[in-house]
Amino acid sequence: MHQISTASYDPIVMERFFNPSSVVVVGVSRMTGEGSFNILENLIAFGYRGRLYGVNPKATEILGVPCFPRAQDLPEVPDLAVITVPREIVPQVIRDCCEKGIRLFILVTQGLAEADERGAVLQAEFMAELRRHGARLIGPNTLGTVNVFDSFSSSFMPITRKEPLGSAIICQTGLFLATDLGPTTGLGKGVDVGNQADIGFPECLRYLGDDPRVEVVALHMEGLRPGEGREFVRVAREVTARKPVLVYKTARSVVGAEAAGSHSGSLAGSDVVYQAAFDEAGVIRLADVDDLDDSVKAFLHLPPMRGRRVAVISASGGGGIMAADACEDYGLELARFSPETMKGLRELYPSWMEPGNPLDVWPASIGKLYPPVFQTCFELVASDPNVDGILCIGGAFTLAGLDVGDFVVLAAETRRDKPIVWWLQGRKAVSIAARVEASRKCAVYPSADRAVRALARLARYHVDVKGRNEEPLLRPEGLPPAPEAAASPATSAVDPAGPAVGGGVDGAAAGFRLLESYGIPVARWATAATPEEAATAAGRLGFPVVLKAAGPPALHKTELGAVRLGLGTPEAVVEAGRDIVTRVGHLGLGGVGLLVQEYLPDGHEVIVGSRRDPHFGPTVLFGLGGIFTEVLKDVAVALAPVGPAQAGVLVRKTRGHAVLEGARGREPADLEALVDLIVRFSWLVTDHPEIAEIDLNPVKVFAAGRGCAAVDARVLPG
């Protein structure tokens, strides 16, 4: 797999990738002009002020830039080489550059490890070369970096330089860099990480998180590299404590994930685990490119949204209703105006209309000039302490000498404590939007839905992410020592080479003992080699009991009739045991062991499980049993380990959790015990990287105060 080198993050290296003092373009074309995709030409047009060189065996000078046949011939060692040569000669070119002393590379070339076997061989070759010299690389298959602040761009697509803004993007397609900087709001810095042979999201995010000129970081992510998920979460958590990080995650569909494999070589992985990771990191997920534009703009231009209470001031009753719908969709509330606000508003309205929120301004304007009435309504509402953010809906025009655009700016300037968004309509909307957004005081959107969504993104960041309470992630009492603290790794329970835990009598016993060693309650149990031994064991446990085959984990015990519930006598146990041995014996899977357990007919059945995710490592999954998981796929996932608060959130994320809280007239379940079990289980899977999959299915959760118990455990080593 890829070599992850985020541990080797070096701020000076990253800064040079975005702001090199000297650059050589290897493979620079002699063609110039539109359609030539000439990197040198673009760099010059972008206003780059450092020293420039070209490597081209057929030219001594291109566009006034001195060119040389080989890197070795350069008069100095440039900070950065941008390489755009056919794939077959990439290893040789990188070798030449490394020998010259160059240590930073942007590799534009496509057709490497993402493409075919030959590409993978070539990539392995140049990666070995880079490692030998401690050199670093962005790409392959990349447009590289753009730095509007310092006038550097390695893009082969021409980019028009505009004023730098406090937004940055890390993407996996040149599209966001090449098309006049993606988000229509403009950009400060951007990097296309391409196929991430070396530098990936975590290092770039750390760099942009540390840049004081960058106020908001957007990510376009097809996929992280396997194994770097936790590093990404760690870095993103640090950055989101200081500034918002937004992610447009693509390749979330089955077909999209397949396409990503051939495009950037990304293994998309499980979208639900990505979502858990984003939640954990405080990274705000966006729906599409409109959302990317809209949200970046909101974070650049608007003050914090300190609550979820929105006031809607609308010149159109119908527009107000659209906004109300959108508030419900995006988890915002319509503010309840204070008595003072209501008093002021009532004076403006005709007797037949009680003002409300959404506030339809038109009836208040009958027989009066509309703009001053709108402005008075705005002042009243904007001063209301029950209002956290304001959406104004209105036509963009000049009325009786009052220009709506002037008013929009004025309103924003005098109210910098709350975000104000506008849905402006009409022929002047575009020009007014351009004017007010240039003022950086408010943001204009093309619909109520998108304006409300932008406010919701602000609230998500300022209320949820910035306001998050850190739950100290403590190991619960009674756990075995953490692996790093233990003398030898606690891997004795699971032997990757041998049968899985739960496979055979020894495996079943080992699995239950592992659970018990983490303080996870297990239905009382005993193993038995024969039906008669099982009957004796049942006598010790107390009747009635459950009898099961202790078969391989893949065995579908229930379907085979190899689980018998509620056996009340020794004779019944012997008879059932013989039948199970016969049924399972027929399968030719070797000796059949038996497992005797106390019979627990009551309680809710839930599933607590874990998969080791290739990107994010151990996860913990929760779902109610039966149709909830099997038919409705109603499960929730978090990264392991979790604390009690996170475990509680995990349970409440399932649609079916109401059942545990006493829906349908049943007694509420012992959620406290369930949460404790999930927490302990999450530490178990964290401590045991040799476990690829483990399911406690079912866990029985009894009525409040009566605890819970794992009844069956299925473990697959990785």
Place this chain on the structure above:
Amino acid sequence: MHQISTASYDPIVMERFFNPSSVVVVGVSRMTGEGSFNILENLIAFGYRGRLYGVNPKATEILGVPCFPRAQDLPEVPDLAVITVPREIVPQVIRDCCEKGIRLFILVTQGLAEADERGAVLQAEFMAELRRHGARLIGPNTLGTVNVFDSFSSSFMPITRKEPLGSAIICQTGLFLATDLGPTTGLGKGVDVGNQADIGFPECLRYLGDDPRVEVVALHMEGLRPGEGREFVRVAREVTARKPVLVYKTARSVVGAEAAGSHSGSLAGSDVVYQAAFDEAGVIRLADVDDLDDSVKAFLHLPPMRGRRVAVISASGGGGIMAADACEDYGLELARFSPETMKGLRELYPSWMEPGNPLDVWPASIGKLYPPVFQTCFELVASDPNVDGILCIGGAFTLAGLDVGDFVVLAAETRRDKPIVWWLQGRKAVSIAARVEASRKCAVYPSADRAVRALARLARYHVDVKGRNEEPLLRPEGLPPAPEAAASPATSAVDPAGPAVGGGVDGAAAGFRLLESYGIPVARWATAATPEEAATAAGRLGFPVVLKAAGPPALHKTELGAVRLGLGTPEAVVEAGRDIVTRVGHLGLGGVGLLVQEYLPDGHEVIVGSRRDPHFGPTVLFGLGGIFTEVLKDVAVALAPVGPAQAGVLVRKTRGHAVLEGARGREPADLEALVDLIVRFSWLVTDHPEIAEIDLNPVKVFAAGRGCAAVDARVLPG
């Protein structure tokens, strides 16, 4: 409630509302210029060519238009009066106009029945006047009509006249008419139905459906009027057979519905029933105003989408992945290219890249001129019979003399058999989009998501709506005669004045007999006045039995312990009966009857119910029992009656239906019998308008071939 007059649809009346030969504006202002909202001024500016008059007691002429103190003084009887006077004098003004002989009114004034008691009184007064004269009205609270074809507009907001397009809108806010005609694509005709005191959606839709110049009708709907839902569905079904009808339904949230009540007086009603009605009518639901713009544009400019197979041709691998995600979101598929297409593509691509869909064009362009390569790819894919629609993603620029805009138009012109949509990026995107959309050959969108969604709307119409198979809606055999055919209405089962069916022994019996008269299987039953009678009846039915209180419908029998299952002996029945009588008797609800039923322990529990919707009348609801309905609200709704195909769709719409088809190792249920029960039940509720609510809960559905049976019925008269 409102007087619905859709039955009185008159095409000549509707045409005059949109294209009057002569118009009087009553209450015209002497103020003119920006901010005056002068209807006369707007009408003149819009190029109206008919005869114009004003009524204003203080002017004899405004903007060259002759004005008179009262309607009676007009020199002719105008086709239409546009009224914009304070609410208190609306009845008098309408009386004057009616006496003059005017029969059509657009009433701009706000503050009528939607506002307060006084407004309702005023509205009742002028509505009575209108009815007396057979006059018709659009509004109140409306901008009225806009007709770009014939240069008429009653809007008080100035509207810039553009070239007419084949799109029409019926809305409940002036916003779509006032802001340069709402959908950015332009408009042909539009009407703001306002508060629908008289003319509403069905008449307007019928009129626009019949207009050959109108190719697509968009609706912005807060709510229909109570009672007109079926008329709307009937009209919409007719129109959607000829041209697409799109709806942006607002007031779908709780807060939005509340706001709509005070804005347009609309009772929003149940969104799920609206959805059922739209499905039934073939009306395509849109998400927001972007969707409205995008979809109208697609239907105006693009040829039919005859399947769901999309080809994505992209200059960016990353963009292709976004498109793949969007295809999954919107129910489209990525086309599998034919062997011929693949052969042609392979010749263009480097050996290391196997072309696919999404087709990333960039690797094929390495070392070549990109535009001709894109064009060749396009030609191959566009000719592929496996492709129903094409999304192109690319930068909008001029390259080596080839302008992408030229190519976009050329591609569309030579390929009129399939819809082609573009996501164009870059600084020239806006101008190229304007150019190619003026050519009316393809449509340009600002993201892959929105381009794919537009294709999905086309496929929804051309595949699903146009291609729908009409299921003949036949009364199943064995039903009682339809009410209109029967000598007296079949209302004997339910007496609205008396206790509900299911209330008391007589009610319970009547309810079951009503079900049986529709051929709906019911668990075998008998009523009993005493526990001893119940034991005798149980002997006749055969043990074991179920015993229940035959109480009022609101009685929570299960919670009260007034339901006993599986009673095996006469003694058990007597004992249980006495206990039930004691428990229920304590409630003081009068005499307690008993119901004895055969005990049916097996089978899936489902719920089949019905509510009489205020807008759409009888509905039929289906859901699986237990947690599916009570916790997950997993139910589906259709308008009654339904045929077998519709009933099958209803069942399959629930998330839990997989349980009935044999999920979790259970036997598949008798879906055929369930469908037959739903069909019969849907006719029952259709025939019995006196039933407000009825629930069969549970219906037991047995294994395939073994039928189903209603076990309990709860009926509430309306």
